[in-house]
Structure formats: structure tokens, C-alpha cells
Amino acid sequence: MGVPPMSSYRGHFSPFRSRARRPCHRLRPRSALPFGVAPGIPSLSAVASSPAATLTGVVERIIFLNEENHYTIAEFRPDADKKSVPKERPEPVTIVGPLPGVECGETLHLTGEWTRHAQHGAQFKVLGFKSELPSSVYGIRKYLGSGLVPGIGKVYANKIVDAFGTDTFRILSEESGRLRDVDGIGRKRATAIKAAWDAKRTERELYIFLQTYGVTPGQCVKIAKHFGPSAKNILTQEPYRAAREIDGIGFKTADRIAINLGFANDAAPRLDAGLIFALETLQEEGHTAFGESDLCDYAANLLETDSRLICARIDALVEAKQLVRHGGSGVAGVVDPGHGDVTPSSRPARRDEGVAAPSASGRVSVAAVADRGPGSTSPATPNRTSGSQLSALSSRLIQLPHNDRAEQKIAEVVQRLTRVASGLPPIKTDAAVTWAEQKAGFTFHELQRRAVRAALTSKFSILTGGPGTGKTTILRALVEILKAKKVRVHLAAPTGRAAQRLAETTGGYASTIHRLLKWDPAAGGFIANESTPLSTDFLIVDEASMLDTRLASALLQAVPARAHLLLVGDIDQLPSVGAGNVLKDLIVVAEGSAPHPQLSTLNSQPAALRAAIPVTRLSVVYRQKDHSGIVSTAHAINSGDASLPPAFGEIADVPPWSDLAFITAADAEDCLRKVIQLCTEFVPQKLHWPNPIADVQVLAPMHKGVAGVANLNVQLQAALNPHARGLRAATGEYRPADKVIQLRNNYDKNLFNGDIGSVVSVDAEHGTMVAEFDGEQHTFERGDFSDLALAYTISIHKSQGSEYPVVVIPLLKGHFMMLQRNLIYTAITRGRKKVYLVGEPAAYAMAVRNSESKQRLTHLREKIVVSSSRA
DSSP: OOOOOGGGGTTOOOSSOOOTTSOSSOOOOTTSOOTTOSTTOOOHHHHHTOOOEEEEEEEEEEEEEOTTTOEEEEEEEEOTTOTTSOTTSOSSEEEEEEOTTOOTTOEEEEEEEEEEETTTEEEEEEEEEEEEOOOSHHHHHHHHHTTOSTTOOHHHHHHHHHHHGGGHHHHHHHOGGGGGGSTTOOHHHHHHHHHHHHHHHHHHHHHHHHHHTTOOHHHHHHHHHHHGGGHHHHHHHOTTHHHHHSTTOOHHHHHHHHHHHTOOTTOHHHHHHHHHHHHHHHHHTTOSOEEHHHHHHHHHHHHTSOHHHHHHHHHHHHHTTSSEEEOOOSOOEEEOTTTOOEEETTSOOOTTTTOOOBOTTSOBOHHHHHTOOTTOOOTTSGGGSHHHHHHHHHSOEEEOHHHHHHHHHHHHHHHHHHHSOOOSOOOOHHHHHHHHHHHHTSOOOHHHHHHHHHHHHOSEEEEEEOTTSSHHHHHHHHHHHHHHTTOOEEEEESSHHHHHHHHHHHSSOEEEHHHHHOEETTTTEESSSSSSOOSOSEEEESSGGGOOHHHHHHHHHTSOTTSEEEEEEOTTSOOOSSSOOHHHHHHHHHHTOSOOTTOSSGGGOOHHHHHHSOEEEEOOOSGGGGTOHHHHHHHHHHTTOOOOOSEESSGGGSOTTOSEEEEEOSSHHHHHHHHHHIIIIIIIIISOOSOHHHHEEEEESOSSSTTSHHHHHHHHHHHHSOSSOOEEETTEEEOTTOEEEEOSOBTTTTBOTTOEEEEEEEETTTTEEEEEETTEEEEEEGGGGGGEEEOSEEETGGGTTOOEEEEEEEEOGGGTTTOOHHHHHHHHTTEEEEEEEEEOHHHHHHHHHOOOOOOOOOSHHHHHHHHHHHO
16 A cells, blocks of 8 residues: 555545644654655665565654554654665655554664565554554654643643653653642643553554464454453453454464463463364364364364373363263274274373474464375374274264354255145146146156156255256246246355356355345344244255355345245265255265264154155256266266366367367466466457456465466466556555455455455545445455465366356366365366366376365264154
């Protein structure tokens, strides 16, 4: 973010607090150059290559402050004798970055880097700072005169400093009664000044206290805002509350504070917080439940303590209802991946069993544990080793309460839907199917006819199948039949793109699940719920494989008792981004096959339950008749056929009429070059699609690396949108026309994880950006930027539920950690018209042959069986 000339700040007003109304010194004349723009400033190349720098000096004037995230632009006068400032650099200079609690006159010790803004010249980007109160009369006068203490303006600041000199701050803190000796200050004003000074001192001490323990300025702001004046006392006594109560303050931050405060490694508050963190980490891996024995070892390794202490804390947390325990005889075992023998799991974890090495402080790095590489036996990634999976399945299961409640609600709704009579009008299903065939102009396959009949006669049914197997034909027929019968039918999908495609293919109106349920920010929940269900007779949900446990729970609770529900999805795709494996669990229960190893009751489930939830698996491929390379390749992948699709050494050799091609690349750099060439030359020139930003979606298996999401976004932005003036943020630079993706649900903006939009405009001066999503424009401030990312390239996981005209997939052996059959299958089936794989043929074969996808542990299947058995 740049600094406009001084004249542009005069009279400035914004929704953020402006400090221009209380300058620390007179403004420069209009003829003056902007701060940092003067002869002698280092060249762009010199600034860009500058190493990490330090800077010490005094804050002269705060030009701009965003109250939400404390992003600050300030005029800063460095100490003249500091070697960190080039001699030719004029004073003052401009500093930019988050500076919570900083006021005019303070002495700051900054760490950061010199950068150069295209318009406003050299600036010092602050990465960290320490502050101290001014010690000189000049500094104290400037500090108090800045207006930070209510009751002390410039006039009274001069009077107070004239009276007490360098002893001013001590007088304010310890002998505030002496303020009444100053001309014009009476008892009332002195009391007000004292109260304001104490409040400011408390805030300042908190920031200093937190930064001592490595807490970032942005996190300081969140902690201060959440806990208020009591923040320091709360953190001193209960540091782990920050992790529990504040979004963006994780266990690692709270643990760093606690350890530095002297909390022991085996202190109960630390073990409790570590257990919750362990389950939350496993939740991010997709699990809604985990084996108690493995959880003990996992958390013990994470916290570097005895697993027996962890097991004792699990008992305490279960009793306190902060964790939920399910089943088991209480005798759990761990399968040693190397031997297959079952050994007691109560032993302390050994340091050589895939545990990260202790740091210099003797503590294991949480990040190191969580980022284990391939083949690691660390329980940080327990679902990557068969031994860990088996032990987790064989032991008692532990759940976080919200996951337990969500699964229980799903089970209750399944039971209700299968027991309550249908509210549909009488429909002669065979005649209805024949009528739909006549409207379609062709005869349905028997599997398609069966699916239509099942949806019309069963309250709850499931339809699954790959691309080209006729799901669209079934849905269109159902919608036409239901409309002819005046049935209220609702169509929904997890993402906006999937909903749009559902509406186009069926001729009905479709919405995202979130918009269907309507979020109520005041209540913190959906308007449509169990008490206020949807006004529908028939609900069809497409892309149901994307339903995580919590969203599925909210959706199913909103289904009226007499309504029908049809879930449609492809279980061969990747599971949901969120925790759970809802569609697969429901199919397993409905079919009574492939029992979950943890479920002793599943084999004895009532036959009525299986009959009540008919599952239609579509296997006949119809689009293959159209010679679709996308469809035939997707089904070949699903069957384990690793034969390479039509391959070409150069992009120029790829025929424009082909809908799928593999373009070989020698290495990561060659892959990057060819991906860019496809997007910038081949698609607009050979395919004659002039807008590659909108028409092409690059899907990468990993975030890191030359051909990873992060680098591809930077390179594609430079290639496709190079000239627009942008807004720099911690997450990157945003320019008008950039494609962006929403990374987290934002119910206030009605934006959800995975939504893709386009930047309309940026305002570098005020740090705001306008982006359009599904025809609606939204304004983002710097505090919102962490929820956004460039979307020229997105991860394959983020693409679930969407289709794009052209899909480009970089595929390298360096992606081996992520190369799985369902990953490449999901990526290829995202392409509507064209799919181009770019990379190494060996990587393609590795992905297709690796059918061992990560197993997700849940307790949903058993809950459904138990709930149905009790009914």
C-alpha cells in the first residue's frame, strides 16, 4: 500500500480513524515530495534486494490507521546515527504495516524491509516492532500532544511537560494528584486524565507483554479486542483461553505464551488444550472421530509428555462433557506398522517413532509434527499409515461435542424420513416414467427407470455415478414429473457453480445450500432448521459428496418430515473439504455392505433400514458414444487403467478438436512454461476463447513448489493481468480483473468457501477492494484479505462441485504426496469442454495406481443403525 502526497491527506475522511486531525508537527507544503521520494533513494533493484533491516527512531505523525487491523502509515524520524538508514536517505521516512497501540512520539525499534512503491517511492515495511515511551522532553511533549489521552491536548501537554519535564510519565502514573498544580487543571480534569492514562498504559503493557512472546501485531489486536482491559490478567492465569475463544489464535500461539509464563509440559490446562487441538487437527484431516488409544499417543507426541497423562485427561474432559466417548471394552491396542503385532497402547510414545525432534528449548515443534513427509509414521498424519488406521478403528472413539451432535442429528433425520409417510400426491410411477421418456424422446435404461421410481416412492434415496452415466437425464425427468404434479420441488448444491449447472440441466431453479437455508447473523444459525423447516415437498441435492458433517446436519434438519430427499453424487470423487464422509457412510449403511470395522452392530442392522434407503449406482456410460475423451479417461482412471491419454511433446502439436490431451514436460519449470502458454496463447488463439481468465481454470495437486498453487497464481497473474495497478496485501497483490476465491464462509457477506469472483476495483489509499461474486458486489477491507486468494490456480480439493470450460492440470512426480486415483479423477471430471494435463507421464501412472485414499474415521454409521434400531 502506498503513501499519497501529504496534500492528499488534508481533510481526508474514511470509515477508519484518521490521525490527520492531531498532527505532531505542521504539514509539509504542497511542493514537498512525498515521504521517502527524494534524490538519493536506492534504485528499485537495490530496494528489492535489500535484506531484512532494522530501524530505530521516533514516530513523528500517524497519517492513516485502520482501526480494525491497525494497519498504519506513519511518518518516522530515524535516529541519525543508525547505520541501518542509508546516509543519502532524507528524513523523515514512511513506515507501513500493523502497529497496534503506537502513538506519536514513541520510540520504535523496527524490523522489516525496504520496499519501493511504484508511485510513492521507498517505504519501510514493518514486520515486527518494540516500542518504548519517549525519554526526552521533546518526545514526551509530542506524545502527550498527539491527543491519545482524553483531556490532554496540545496546550495542556505543553503545560504538563513544562511543569514536570522528563518526570512527566512517573507523575501521571504515581502522583497524578500533582496535576492540579498545573494551571487550568482542576480535580475533575485531573481524575479524567489519570483514568485515561491508566487505560492507555494497560493497553500498551498488553502489547509489550504479548510481543515479548512472539505474538504478531494482528494477533495482539484480536486478543485486546476480545478480552479488553483484563486481557493480560486472563492470559497470565488462563493462556489457553485465547485458543478456545478467539478465531485466529491457535494452540501454538497460546502454548508459546503459556510455556514462557512457566506452565509445565504436563500441566492439566496444557494437556486439555493440546487434546482439543489434536482433535481439531485430525478434524482438518477429515475425521469426525478418532480412536482413543491413538489419540493418546498422538497428543503425547505433540505435547512431549507421557501418554498415560493424556489418557487421564481424556477421562476428565469426557466427564466435563468437553469430549464424547463411544463404545469399546476399554482394551485398545496399537498395531505396529512394521510388525503387525498388537501391543498395549498405554505405553509412553517413543521419541524415535516418527516424532519431530525437539527444538533447542527441548519442546517439539507443532509445525514440524504437523508437516511430516511421505512415509512418516508420525501420528500427526495417522490416516497415512495402515497401522494407525487399524488401531484407531479398534479402540474406543473420541469426538468433539459438535461433531457428535451433528452426526446424531443426521441419524435422527434419517430415521424420521424413513418412518414418516410421504406427503406427495398419488403418482403412478411406471406411467410417470413412460411420460418422461416420451418428453425426452428416448427410452431410459433400466437403471435410470429404477432411480426415478425409487425417488418417487421412497422418502430418502441416493443416486451415484460417474460422468456420462445419465444422472442429468434422471434429474430432468424427476423435475418434470414433480412439476406436472404441482409438487413443490427445491434444487440445491454446495457451490454456486454446481447450483447453476443443476438449474441449467433440469430447467428448475437451484440455489446453494447456504442460500437455501438462509443464514441469520443475529441468531448465529440458519433460518431454515428443525423448528422452521423448508417449505418444500421434494428436495434434490446434487454434488452430495461435498457435504461435510456439519453442513449435512444443518441441511437434513431443515427437511420437512413428510418431504422426499434425493442425494446425488459421485462417491469416487474426493470427499468433502470439511470433516466427515457423509455420502459414503449413508451408502454403506443403506446397502449394508463393507461394514465399518468399528461397528459391531452394522452387520445386524434391520433389513427394513436397507430397504428404506434405496441406492442406485449408475454404471452404463452414455456419453462415450460421443467420443468424449474426458468421460472415457475418467472411467479408465476409475477402473485402474494407467494407460496414458493421447500425449504430445509440444502444445503446438495438440489438435484443437481434442477434448483431452496430455502434454509432456521435462521438469517443473517446463511444466510451468507450458501451463502459461496454454492459458495465454493456445486457448485464446487456437480455441478462439478470448477470455482465458474466466474460461480457464488451472487445478494443482499441491500448494507449494514451482508448479504449485501459490507460484502458478503469481506467474499467471503476471501473464494474464500484468498492467493493472494493484493493492498489496499479506496474501498477495490484487488487481482489477483478477480472479479470486473465498477461502472461508462469511455469512455476513453471504460468501462461502470455494466461491470464485472477480476483482472490480481496488483503492490502495484506503486499503479496500470491491469484488463481484455471482453478480453481487462486495467490499473487502484489509481485515478481510486473509479470507481471499488469487484463483487463476486453485487446489483440486477446492474445485469440487464446480465445472469449468477448460481445465489445465499440472502433474509432476514431485506431487507424489497427493497423487491418488480419486484426486486425478476429480480433477479431470471438472472439465466441461477441454482438459489438458501437463507434466510427467510417470506421475499420471502413480496417481491412477494409488487407489488407497485416506480413510476418514466417523461415528455416523453406527449412530444411524442405533437410531433406527431404537425406533
